[in-house]
Amino acid sequence: FQPKVLLGEHVVVTAGPTFEAMDPIRGITNHSSGKMGFAIARAAREAGARVTLVAGPVHLPTPRGVQRVDVASAQQMLQAVQAAVADASVFVATAAVADWRPADPQMHKIKKDGSGQTPVLRFVENPDILHTVAQGERARGRQLFCVGFAAESENLLEHAKAKRLRKGIPLLVGNIGPLTFGQDDNSLLLVDEHGARELPRASKLALARELASEIAVRLRPWRG
Numbered sequence: 001f002q003p004k005v006l007l008g009e010h011v012v013v014t015a016g017p018t019f020e021a022m023d024p025i026r027g028i029t030n031h032s033s034g035k036m037g038f039a040i041a042r043a044a045r046e047a048g049a050r051v052t053l054v055a056g057p058v059h060l061p062t063p064r065g066v067q068r069v070d071v072a073s074a075q076q077m078l079q080a081v082q083a084a085v086a087d088a089s090v091f092v093a094t095a096a097v098a099d100w101r102p103a104d105p106q107m108h109k110i111k112k113d114g115s116g117q118t119p120v121l122r123f124v125e126n127p128d129i130l131h132t133v134a135q136g137e138r139a140r141g142r143q144l145f146c147v148g149f150a151a152e153s154e155n156l157l158e159h160a161k162a163k164r165l166r167k168g169i170p171l172l173v174g175n176i177g178p179l180t181f182g183q184d185d186n187s188l189l190l191v192d193e194h195g196a197r198e199l200p201r202a203s204k205l206a207l208a209r210e211l212a213s214e215i216a217v218r219l220r221p222w223r224g
């Protein structure tokens with residue numbers, strides 16, 4: 001039984017990787033199973049929230065009662081999130097967004113021409129969805145409680161503190177190493193304005209439920 005600590009909230013979650021096409025067949029992507037984000041969507045729903053889950057390409061079933069929007073690229077993800085946050089109160093960004101996308105995606109398959117020459121890819125930077133949304137909603141005078149994730153291979157606490165400030169968000173969650181792509185458990189470091197607290201190793205669903213209550217207790221004081 002989960003207490004309905006997020007009743008009346010609309011929670012938007014991003015999950016999974018993004019896929020950035022170079023032609024209709026190929027592209028670049030990131031490692032991400034989407035499991036943590038899907039667990040958070042489920043936990044938020046169990047806690048009584050309305051939940052919109054914006055998912056990159058993953059192989060996971062949609063949690064019950066959750067509205068899912070499937071996207072591929074970072075630009076599509078940003079658009080879907082911007083539409084969804086219009087009436088949202090919480091945004092949790094777990095997606096592993098590709099930092100760059102091919103600058104000139106081709107309409108047709110790039111062919112090998114037999115000369116042994118390889119294509120040269122140029123990249124452009126993708127939008128930072130979390131930063132763009134957090135800033136944009138604040139500029140509109142809207143209160144959207146934004147939660148970011150950090151997957152770092154070293155100096156997690158330092159990086160997490162810096163990232164929280166850089167992104168301008170109240171709560172940043174660090175994945176405590178080793179990086180656990182695709183695994184069912186994890187341990188997390190919660191960093192807010194008061195400092196850091198560890199959620200010890202547990203299943204992603206158990207951690208997601210703890211995170212849902214951690215968000216809920218912060219909402220009222222943060223709204224002031």
Ligand code: C5P
Pocket residue numbers: 014074093094095096097098099126127128129130131147148149150151163
């Ligand atoms: O800057 P970095 O990629 O390490 O930040 C990770 C956090 O920012 C995660 O919450 C991730 O979902 C979010 N992010 C994003 N859009 C990007 C890059 C990261 O929303 N282009």
